Structures are given as structure tokens and as C-alpha cells.
Amino acid sequence: xxxxxxxxxxxxxxxxxxxxxxxxxxxxxxxxxxxxxxxxxxxxxxxxxxxxxxxxxxxxxxxxxxxxxxxxxxxxxxxxxxxxxxxxxxxxxxxxxxxxxxxxxxxxxxxxxxxxxxxxxxxxxxxxxxxxxxxxxxxxxxxxxxxxxxxxxxxxxxxxxxxxxxxxxxxxxxxxxxxxxxxxxxxxxxxxxxxxxxxxxxxxxxxxxxxxxxxxxxxxxxxxxxxxxxxxxxxxxxxxxxxxxxxxxxxxxxxxxxxxxxxxx
Amino acid sequence: xxxxxxxxxxxxxxxxxxxxxxxxxxxxxxxxxxxxxxxxxxxxxxxxxxxxxxxxxxxxxxxxxxxxxxxxxxxxxxxxxxxxxxxxxxxxxxxxxxxxxxxxxxxxxxxxxxxxxxxxxxxxxxxxxxxxxxxxxxxxxxxxxxxxxxxxxxxxxxxxxxxxxxxxxxxxxxxxxxxxxxxxxxxxxxxxxxxxxxxxxxxxxxxxxxxxxxxxxxxxxxxxxxxxxxxxxxxxxxxxxxxxxxxxxxxxxxxxxxxxxxxxxxxxxxxxxxxxxxxxxxxxxxxxxxxxxxxxxxxxxxxxxxxxxxxxxxxxxxxxxxxxxxxxxxxxxxxxxxxxxxxxxxxxxxxxxxxxxxxxxxxxxxxxxxxxxxxxxxxxxxxxxxxxxxxxxxxxxxxxxxxxxxxxxx
Numbered sequence: 001x002x003x004x005x006x007x008x009x010x011x012x013x014x015x016x017x018x019x020x021x022x023x024x025x026x027x028x029x030x031x032x033x034x035x036x037x038x039x040x041x042x043x044x045x046x047x048x049x050x051x052x053x054x055x056x057x058x059x060x061x062x063x064x065x066x067x068x069x070x071x072x073x074x075x076x077x078x079x080x081x082x083x084x085x086x087x088x089x090x091x092x093x094x095x096x097x098x099x100x101x102x103x104x105x106x107x108x109x110x111x112x113x114x115x116x117x118x119x120x121x122x123x124x125x126x127x128x129x130x131x132x133x134x135x136x137x138x139x140x141x142x143x144x145x146x147x148x149x150x151x152x153x154x155x156x157x158x159x160x161x162x163x164x165x166x167x168x169x170x171x172x173x174x175x176x177x178x179x180x181x182x183x184x185x186x187x188x189x190x191x192x193x194x195x196x197x198x199x200x201x202x203x204x205x206x207x208x209x210x211x212x213x214x215x216x217x218x219x220x221x222x223x224x225x226x227x228x229x230x231x232x233x234x235x236x237x238x239x240x241x242x243x244x245x246x247x248x249x250x251x252x253x254x255x256x257x258x259x260x261x262x263x264x265x
Numbered sequence: 266x267x268x269x270x271x272x273x274x275x276x277x278x279x280x281x282x283x284x285x286x287x288x289x290x291x292x293x294x295x296x297x298x299x300x301x302x303x304x305x306x307x308x309x310x311x312x313x314x315x316x317x318x319x320x321x322x323x324x325x326x327x328x329x330x331x332x333x334x335x336x337x338x339x340x341x342x343x344x345x346x347x348x349x350x351x352x353x354x355x356x357x358x359x360x361x362x363x364x365x366x367x368x369x370x371x372x373x374x375x376x377x378x379x380x381x382x383x384x385x386x387x388x389x390x391x392x393x394x395x396x397x398x399x400x401x402x403x404x405x406x407x408x409x410x411x412x413x414x415x416x417x418x419x420x421x422x423x424x425x426x427x428x429x430x431x432x433x434x435x436x437x438x439x440x441x442x443x444x445x446x447x448x449x450x451x452x453x454x455x456x457x458x459x460x461x462x463x464x465x466x467x468x469x470x471x472x473x474x475x476x477x478x479x480x481x482x483x484x485x486x487x488x489x490x491x492x493x494x495x496x497x498x499x500x501x502x503x504x505x506x507x508x509x510x511x512x513x514x515x516x517x518x519x520x521x522x523x524x525x526x527x528x529x530x531x532x533x534x535x536x537x538x539x540x541x542x543x544x545x546x547x548x549x550x551x552x553x554x555x556x557x558x559x560x561x562x563x564x565x566x567x568x569x570x571x572x573x574x575x576x577x578x579x580x581x582x583x584x585x586x587x588x589x590x591x592x593x594x595x596x597x598x599x600x601x602x603x604x605x606x607x608x609x610x611x612x613x614x615x616x617x618x619x620x621x622x623x624x625x626x627x628x629x630x631x632x633x634x635x636x637x638x639x640x641x642x643x644x645x646x647x648x649x650x651x652x653x654x655x656x657x658x659x660x661x662x663x664x665x666x667x668x669x670x671x672x673x674x675x
Contacts, residue, residue: 011486011487013487016489099487100486100487101485101486102485102486102492103471103472103484103485103486104469104471104472105455105459105471106459106462106463106469106471109459109460109462109463110463112463113463113464118428118532118533118534119427119428119460121427121452121456122452122456129535131535134535138540140452141452141539142452142551143542143547143551143552143553144542144543144547144548144551144552144553145539145540145541145542146539146540146542147425147537147538147539147540148536148537148538148539148540149425149534149536149537150534150535150536150537151532151533151534151535152533152535153533155533160452162551193467193468194468194470194492194494194497195494195495196492196493196494197492197493197494198485198490198491198492198493199490199491199493200489200490200491201484201488201489201490201491202491204474204475204506206505207381207505207506207507207508234645234646234647234648235646235647235648236642236648236650237647237648237649237650237651238637238650239650239651240649240651242651242655242656242658242659243659243663245633245649245651245656245659246656246659246660246662246663247663248647248649249610249631249633249647249649249656249660250660250663250664252631252646252647253554253575253608253610253631256607256608256628256629257607258553258554258577258607258608258629259554259575259576260576262667263667263668263670
């Protein structure tokens with residue numbers, strides 16, 4: 001089984017240095033675990049001017065990586081699509097969003113469209129399926145709820161932050177890994193086709209939950225301080241009988257909906 | 266003409282009361298008797314009472330009404346009956362352009378995020394435009410949320426096939442010819458928007474935090490810069506960034522589009538099953554219902570049984586984690602985990618400020634504590650001032666009785 005991992009060039013949130021994004025490192029771990037269990041090989045790919053993130057990825061579980069050299073601002077999708085079509089991997093993994101760039105998360109989708117492959121988004125676990133050539137993927141639906149999808153490869157898969165944490169960086173592995181540089185063919189200009197105007201980020205006021213739309217300032221203050229919430233209409237029982245307290249608690253929890261109704265009801 | 270001259274002696278003589286028995290040399294006068302002639306004496310209390318409007322618990326006075334004290338009180342005016350007249354439904358008969366919204370509508374219900382996207386669409390549509398929502402049949406409350414038109418979409422296929430759904434949506438959007446299409450930037454909505462963008466080859470403005478007719482704004486490069494663009498065809502709206510629609514309800518008139526049915530080949534997905542979260546193993550940050558123990562709990566075995574019986578995720582205060590009685594990853598608070606749970610059930614936790622920081626995001630709080638003045642009791646929606654130990658025992662007894670099919674115990 002051949003597994004390809006797309007590694008983006010991430011930016012450190014504080015130092016602005018080029019780093020391997022955590023999501024990409026998680027994707028490498030998922031791929032490495034699957035390759036170890038079914039006997040396969042993992043390849044890393046990066047299309048861009050700077051292979052620094054790929055070099056760091058070698059220390060986090062990748063053994064082989066290819067750097068498709070592109071000038072700054074070029075579209076990475078055609079180069080990646082050409083290389084991956086030639087290699088024909090069974091799975092292509094990528095993080096669901098980049099880190100430090102536009103963070104639009106469009107590259108895996110554009111690549112899947114270019115290669116004509118199906119895409120499964122927000123995966124947190126990977127395993128080989130029961131039938132040959134199938135993969136079992138666990139998709140995150142939020143709050144720990146999963147959707148287990150069994151699909152036939154080849155597939156493009158994006159990785160969700162709830163996936164297992166990445167491997168720790170190992171210096172020896174990073175030295176042993178091989179990093180090849182490939183010159184790519186014709187270059188097309190990147191960007192998303194949007195005319196963007198940039199300026200420093202300005203924080204905007206948060207929406208206050210529970211505040212009525214178009215309400216007065218007093219109503220917004222009430223909602224912000226929690227006076228209008230559950231605490232305002234809260235019930236207080238001082239020194240009740242434990243049985244009464246238990247009944248009150250259970251009925252309150254059922255009213256909220258976090259506790260299932262009694263089986264006999 | 267001059268006024269008659271007063272004669273005080275004669276007035277007093279007229280007020281003099283005859284001495285009944287003639288024993289007292291002191292003359293007696295009846296001062297309440299009105300003097301003949303002269304102006305009548307004012308009675309401010311009676312005048313005020315005369316101005317009072319009858320009816321209503323709170324006194325109301327008709328100030329313009331001049332009362333001499335003898336006139337009848339102003340009759341109670343019929344109070345305007347506070348009838349809840351149904352708000353007028355706004356109708357956009359011929360919208361100049363359309364703004365389409367594709368909500369998640371998980372389970373046939375609009376989420377808060379979906380409503381915010383509808384609010385953003387209303388802001389884009391303005392007075393002339395119309396908002397059209399592409400929602401399944403059973404979706405409720407789309408008119409009050411701001412939708413002018415409704416296209417039935419999304420309840421044809423039961424299984425999970427996002428590529429086919431994106432294909433059908435792209436066909437419907439092509440037939441609809443909307444000026445803007447908005448998606449929620451959620452797990453499913455963001456996925457669908459990117460699939461549609463890749464299929465249509467149109468640029469996608471993702472994660473917009475400001476949506477207005479003159480520009481949409483999103484953060485970029487780790488929130489160092491923000492990017493502004495004129496609203497394009499496809500936009501996804503960030504959660505909790507745009508206010509919901511607050512105006513009068515819209516009509517949500519059904520609209521039919523003749524989208525050419527797209528023949529989508531059978532996808533690669535062989536099966537898809539939903540696995541509910543296991544509360545015992547789910548990380549605390551993702552948990553929906555957390556039951557936490559504090560220093561007021563002595564018997565942690567009972568607590569663990571209770572957590573299992575309630576199907577909750579266990580949590581603990583810093584004191585218990587420091588003492589080694591609960592694992593460190595269960596710690597709730599500033600130095601532990603900040604929760605995003607729906608309900609937090611605190612047993613024997615007084616609520617230090619650092620602990621309350623971890624609970625700030627929880628929607629409902631239930632607290633059991635012996636101290637009436639504890640901060641956690643103040644924060645809780647249901648607060649019980651009692652020792653947690655007998656309450657835990659009673660809860661376990663009750664849950665066991667329900668599980669045995671004895672139903673609601675008396």
C-alpha cells in the first residue's frame with residue numbers, strides 16, 4: 001500500500017518561522033500507523049519554494065519525501081496532481097486546513113477534482129477494511145461523535161485535529177530520511193481568484209449568546225453577565241431530603257436533555 | 266365692583282356653639298362650618314382623589330382634570346388589551362436578486378450557526394433582494410429566521426454520499442442563478458462548500474467573519490492580517506461572528522427550480538455508520554455532560570459508580586487531582602481543561618474562580634454543596650445545599666430502581 005502525505009509550509013503562530021503544522025504531523029502519524037499495520041510505504045510531498053516543513057516532517061515519522069520546487073505564489077495543485085497521478089498512491093492524506101497561510105483548506109479538494117478521486121473529510125482514525133482494497137475511516141462529527149465510513153480506494157483524506165497526537169520529533173530519523181528535489185514543469189499563478197485587500201487584523205466584538213437581536217443595552221448587559229441565563233432563573237433547595245434532591249436533579253437533567261429518559265417510561 | 270367686606274366678628278358669632286349646660290365660661294366654636302360669603306376653602310386631598318383614574322393597581326392621575334373635590338373620579342378608560350397580534354409577514358414579491366443559503370439543518374432543525382448564516386444572507390440581500398434557503402422538507406422556522414423563498418433540497422438520499430450531494434447542489438445552484446451562496450463554516454457545511462467550489466471552479470471566500478453588501482472580511486495568516494473582498498459567489502460564514510436575523514418573519518414561499526437531474530455514478534463509499542461518543546473515554550474538552558467531584562466528596566467509589574450510571578464524563582477539582590485521588594487529565598479549571606459541555610454537575614465543589622473559568626462555557630450547571638454562599642451555588646441553575654454523599658447514594662438508588670424497571674419511585 002502506497003500512502004502519500006501532503007505537507008504544507010506552516011507558520012509558527014508566535015515566531016512566524018516556517019514549521020510543520022500540527023495537523024500535517026497528525027496526518028503523518030495516521031499514515032505511518034496504517035503503513036505499519038498493513039505493510040506499506042509512506043511518502044511526503046510538498047510543492048513550494050521552501051522544503052523546511054518537509055525536513056521537519058522527516059523527523060516525525062516520514063522516511064521519504066519529495067520537494068516539488070515551485071516559485072513563491074505559484075499554484076501547487078497542478079504540480080502535485082501530475083506527480084501523484086504518476087505515482088498512483090492508494091491514499092492521499094492532508095490536513096484539513098493550512099496554518100499561517102490563507103487557511104482556506106481548498107488544496108485537497110482541488111487536487112481530488114484534478115485527479116478525479118473521491119475525498120473523505122475530517123478523518124480521525126484509519127484502518128484497513130475487511131475486504132481487500134477497502135479502508136475504514138472514522139470521521140469526526142464533533143463532540144466525540146464519529147461516523148465510520150468504509151470506502152474503496154484510492155481516496156483523498158483530510159485529517160481533523162481530534163486525530164491522535166503527532167509523533168515526537170526524532171533527530172536521528174530526520175537525518176536518515178531522504179529528501180529529493182524535483183523541478184516541476186509549467187507554473188501557473190496561484191491564488192483563489194479573489195481580489196483581496198489586506199490590512200492588519202482587527203478583533204471584532206463577540207456575539208453575546210442569548211442576547212435578543214436588536215435588544216437594548218440593558219438586555220445585552222444582562223445576557224453578558226449571565227443574569228438572564230439559567231443562573232437567574234436558578235432554583236435553590238436548602239437542606240432537602242436526599243431522595244427529594246435526587247428526584248429534582250434527575251428531572252432537571254432530563255429536562256436539559258443530557259440524561260436519557262428512564263427505560264420503563 | 267368691590268368685594269363685600271368681611272365681618273370676622275359676625276362670622277365667629279355665627280360659628281359659636283351654644284353652651285349646652287352653661288357651666289363653662291369659655292365660648293366654643295364649630296370651625297368646620299363654612300363661613301358664609303368668601304371663597305370656599307380648598308381641599309387638596311379631595312382634589313387629588315378626584316383626579317385619580319379608576320382601575321389598575323398602580324395609581325394613575327388625570328392631571329388636566331380640575332377637580333373641586335366633589336366631582337366624580339374620571340371613569341376608567343378601557344385599557345388597550347395586550348393581545349399578541351401575529352407579526353406581519355414581510356413579502357418580497359419580485360426580488361431583484363437572490364442570495365442562497367445552504368444550512369446544515371442536521372436532524373431537520375436549523376442550528377444557531379445556520380440562523381447566523383441566514384442573518385448574513387439577509388444583510389447581503391438588503392431591501393430588494395430575496396433570501397432563498399435550500400433545506401429539507403421538515404425544516405421548521407425558516408421564515409422567522411429570514412428566508413423569503415424555500416427550495417426543497419437534501420432529503421432525497423438517506424445514505425452518506427457527500428460527492429453526490431455536492432453534485433446535486435451545484436446543479437440546483439446553476440439553475441437558480443443566485444448572486445451569492447452562503448454556507449456555514451462547520452464540519453459538514455465547510456466540506457460541502459469546498460466540494461461545490463471545486464466542482465464549479467468558482468473561488469470560495471472561506472470563514473468570513475464580517476458579511477456586508479460592500480465587503481466580506483476573513484482572518485488570514487494566523488490572525489495577523491484580515492483579507493477583504495467584494496462578496497463573490499461562494500462564501501462560508503464563521504460561527505458566532507454574524508448576528509441572527511431579528512426583523513419580522515418572512516414568508517419562505519416554496520420555489521421550484523428545474524435542475525437537470527445529474528447522474529452521479531455510485532460513489533466509493535460502501536457503508537457509513539454513526540458511532541455515538543463513549544462518555545467514559547471521550548476527552549474532557551469534547552464531553553457533552555461532565556460530572557465532577559471536589560473536596561466535599563469522601564467516597565470516590567460511589568462517585569465513579571454515579572458517573573457510570575449517569576453516562577457522564579468524570580471531572581475533578583484541582584484539590585482532588587493534587588491529592589492524587591483523580592487522574593490529572595480530569596482536572597477542570599484554568600490549569601486543567603476548559604469545558605464546552607452542555608451540562609456540568611458539580612458535587613462538593615465550592616467554585617474557586619480558577620475552577621469557574623473552566624465552567625464558563627457550560628450552558629447548564631447543577632451543584633450540590635454544603636455551603637449556601639459558595640460561588641458554585643450562585644452559578645448553578647439547580648443548586649442543592651446538602652451533603653453530597655447521601656445525595657449521591659439516593660441518586661444511585663433511584664437510577665438502579667429505574668434500570669430495574671420499577672419506573673418512577675414515589
